[in-house]
Structure formats: C-alpha cells, structure tokens
Amino acid sequence: MTIIPFPARSPRRYGDRVVTEALTFADEQDDGVRALAARLVAGDEGALESIYDRWSALVHTYALRALHDQHDAEDVTQQVFVAAWRSRHTLTPSPSALPAWLLGIARHKVSDVRAARARDADRLAAVVSLPGAHDGVDPSVDEDVAERLVVRQAVDEMPDPRRTILFLAFWEERSHAEIAETVGLPLGTVKSHVRRGLMKLHQQLEGVRHGSR
Amino acid sequence: MDHVDPDRLAGLALDPADASEDVREHAATCPECAGLVASFTGVRRRAGADALVAPPEHVRAQVLAQVRAGDVAMVSSPSVETRASRRGVPVWLAAVAAALALVAGLGLGRWGADTETPEAVAPPVDTGTVVAAATLTALDSDADRGRASAVRSEDTFTIRVSATELGDAPGVHEVWLINVDGVRMISIGLLASGTEGEFDVPMELVDQGYRIVDISVEPDDGDPTHSGVSLARGELA
Secondary structure, three states: OOOEEOOOOOOOOHHHHHHHHHOOOOOOOOHHHHHHHHHHHOOOHHHHHHHHHHHHHHHHHHHHHHHOOHHHHHHHHHHHHHHHHHOHHHOOOOOOHHHHHHHHHHHHHHHHHHHHHHHOHHHHHHHOOOOOOOOOOOHHHHHHHHHHHHHHHHHHOOOOOHHHHHHHHHHOOOOHHHHHHHHOOOHHHHHHHHHHHHHHHHHHHHHHHHHOO | OOOOOHHHHHHHHHOHHHOOHHHHHHHHHOHHHHHHHHHHHHHHHHOOOOOOOOOOHHHHHHHHHHHHHHHHHHOOOHHHHHHHHHOOOOHHHHHHHHHHHHHHHHHOOOOOHHHHOHHHOOOOOOOOEEEEEEEEEOOOOOOEEEEEEEEEEOOEEEEEEEEOOOOOOOOEEEEEEEEOOOOOEEEEEEOOOOOEEEEEEEHHHHHOOEEEEEEEEEOOOOOOOOOOEEEEEEEOO
16 A cells, blocks of 8 residues: 555645645656646646647557557547546656556556457457457556657657667667767767666656556 | 666666676676666667657547536636536536546447537436546555545435545544645545445535545544545546
C-alpha cells in the first residue's frame, strides 16, 4: 500500500498543494511538464490540448502496436485523453508522471479492447490472422513496446545537435568518428553528447517505470 | 573504493573497448556500478523504435468535443455553477446522465459524434436511482480501490462506498467529500466495517460540487481534520 499525503491540516488550497507536493521531486528537471500536469489537475482545458499534442503520438503508436488495428488504436487514443481529463484529480504532477500516467491508462484501455475481442467470437476470428493479436498476450512484450516508444519520444524531444547525434549513433549505428565528421563537431563532444543522452534516456525511462506502477 | 562517475559508466556501456582499465575493473567488481552499466545497456537496446505515428486529426477534435460536452457535468468553472444554481433543475444531474450515456457509449467501444450532446438524454431521477458513480483508485496509481455511488431519493443523496484493499495502516477509515473547486472539503462519516458504508448527505452539497469521494486513514489523535493520508479517491460522475 502506498499512501499519499493530503493537505487538510494546512489552509492551502487542495489544487495548490498538489503542485507543492510535486516540487519535492528535486531530482526531476522538467519544470515545463510539471507545470503542464499542474494545469491539467487544476482543470485547464488548454493544458489537455498541449498534453494531447505532445503525447497523443506516443499513446496512439502504443495502441497501434498492441492492437494492430487502426480504428481500435484511434478509439483507445481518444478514450485515454478523455479519461485523463475526467480523472485528472488523481494525477500527482511530476515530470515523468504524465507520460507514465497516460501509458497506464492506455494499458487499461488496450486490455479492455482485448477483452471485448475475446468476448466477441466473430471479431476474434477476424483478428486471428493478424500478427500478435491472437492467443495469450505477453504483458512484457507490451511493456517493451511502451519503453521503446518512450525512448523514441525522448530522443525526438532532445535539442540538436544531441538529437541528431543520438539518431546517428543509435538508429543508424554510425561510429562516433563518423558522426563527428558528419555533424562537424570534435570527437570528444560527440562522445559526451552520446553519453549524456544515454543517461537522460535512462533517467526518463526510470521515471516512467516508477510512475506507471 | 569510490564509485565511478555515471558518465564514464555510460561510456563503458556504449563501448567497452573505449573505456579505461580502471573503469572496467571497478564495474567488474562493484555490483552497484555493474547494475548501472546493465541499465544503460538496456536503454541503448531500446533505442531504435520506428517513428511515432500521430493519430489522425479528427481524434483530437473528438477528444475536445467530448471533454467540452462532459464539462457541463464537471461544473468546473464558477460561471457554470452559478448558472446551475439559478435554474430549477440541477444542471449537473442532467449532465451526469449525459456523462453516463457517454460512458455507456465507451463500453460499446465506439461512439458517433451525435452521442456527445449533453441534453440528448433525460436524467434518470427515480427514487433510489444511482445517479452517479465513481471508481475509487489509489492516488499514486490506477490501482483499483473499489466503488462509490450516489443514490438519489427525494431530497437527499446517499453515498454508498464499497472500498477494497485499503491496507492495514492503524486508524479508522473516514470518508470525505472534496469539492471540485479544490478548496472545500467535508467529512461524511466513518467506514465502520473498514470498507463498506452508506452516508446520507444533503442534496445541495453534491449540487455545490462536493463530488470527489476521498477515504482517509485517521489516527486516534483527537484531531478532527483530515489526517493528510488519503487511501483512495474518485470523482462521482
């Protein structure tokens, strides 16, 4: 059991305190995401739009990979963000909590769709021929998909030149020397970007892992 | 021996041949640093996913339409609340019905744009009807903590709480209604059995926005205010 402090002994507003709570995660850096989460909790519709714009591709791609169906993936995406809005009071803002929380909701919606498919014999027959949609679903595969997508998104969001350097290093598997030549930076700088980038990815992945359990 | 700087461990994970001898030696004997190297390697292995696929534009429009339709139910802005109280019929009730209709649509897996109109459904206001329900969850996760429902009869509401897995922290479980304005809260009673309870509340209260059901654990310290420890929460909708 995990218990979360509730601010009744202080005269502060409930909404404010939720924000204050999150500030104790001092090791987290992304104030922008935290502020966004706080605005969502406070009921700011604009925050939902920003959150949608930033993470709908993550949620949608996850649903797409998990369900192998365009229409279901769109439905799940829609449901996730509507559910996020409706249950925003349960979110404790922290930088990694938002994507972790959204993925957590997405996981539930994906299993709802799978359960519905399993109940519907006709529908099940229709999807049996699709890869990955039949028989037992291994949750660790879903987990791995989610983590890969989180990494992809984190790299997408990095400022250049780090972003380009990481793509060349991890996606195109180019050597550090080749990358140094391509981007016109010293070898040491390239190495440093790759290391720091890897550490940042590690940090974000850990945040999502903790946040979604 | 001191641990190796994570930056150098990241270098080791990226290219063992490029790491210096002392870093390699330390990581070979220090479980903590070896663990970090393994984590970094795991992250590296997860790099390579195809580009994310954005959903089609109409999904965004549907999300916003649905949120705005449901928002009447949430009575989230003071202006809506004022409007509601001036009318004879509590507007949130009608909206709750609409929200329930939406949830029903959700259960069916699909909905058309036409189900998003709040006034499309008449509120089920028969005596003893469940007019709103909430799934209770832990605050730090989606973990299920049971259900709460609001049953309307004449001019009172009965809040029924059926909680699960509240844990065994010492103290009694107290039920609170938190206002959606984020400012006010009120205690409505104790879960004598620990998990189950029924609480009559004046209808105005729910009408005013006290719709977030919160269960706290209260130590026997003579302090009547919320202990600050919430075990479960959910918003009636």
